[in-house]
Amino acid sequence: MIQEEINLNGVTISSAVPACSQLTLLDVGKQIHCYVLKNGDLIGNSFVDSSLVDMYCNCQQVESGHRVFYNALKRSIGIWNAMLAGYTQNGFFTKALMLFIEMMEFSGLSPNPTTVASIFLVWVHCEAFTLKEVIHGYVLNWDFQMKNTLKMH
Known part of the structure; x- marks a missing residue:
């Protein structure tokens, strides 16, 4: 071309x-x-x-x-997810955690399933990650909301 x-x-x-x-x-x-x-x-x-x-x-x-x-x-959710995945795939779990916190606090965006999938690796590899219960609750709430949304349509 x-x-x-x-x-x-x-x-x-x-x-x-x-x-x-x-x-x-x-x-x-x-x-x-x-x-x-x-x-x-x-x-x-x-x-x-x-x-x-x-x-x-x-x-x-x-x-x-x-x-x-x-x-x-x-910075759309796609670029945040790409950077989070890039950090986790390359073993930079603390950087991924810091970026996730930055996204949650400053971007005005909400995590989507791709975001959560990247953060799961951080859960496993980063002992400093104390937000595990918060993210777990978010995932459960998100799943519940999605199921209810699908039932309405």
Whole structure:
């Protein structure tokens, strides 16, 4: 598409970056990231940002994922989840815990099932995590609310 001079959009980028991630083609992923930075229309796209965080973390470049996360213009639940998963997958459980606390206190977002799945690993590996009962209660309440919502429809 680039050779044909077709402008790539957020859907194209956020579809191509996971392929780099799965195949651990970090150099190609970095080239795509450069393309994003050169195209102002793509900067701030939450799907693109989330896929870049995921790609860097899957390629064990957590610091690069961290930079994308903190430079994101808008932090959707997807980018929070990508960074949380990146930290836990790479064994940075304390950083994941701190990020989760930051998300809960400052983002105005509520955890979703993906968030909770990442935090479960923190439960197992981080003795300092004293919010286990709080998260467990949240999961039970969320599950109860979802079941009631599904029954109404």
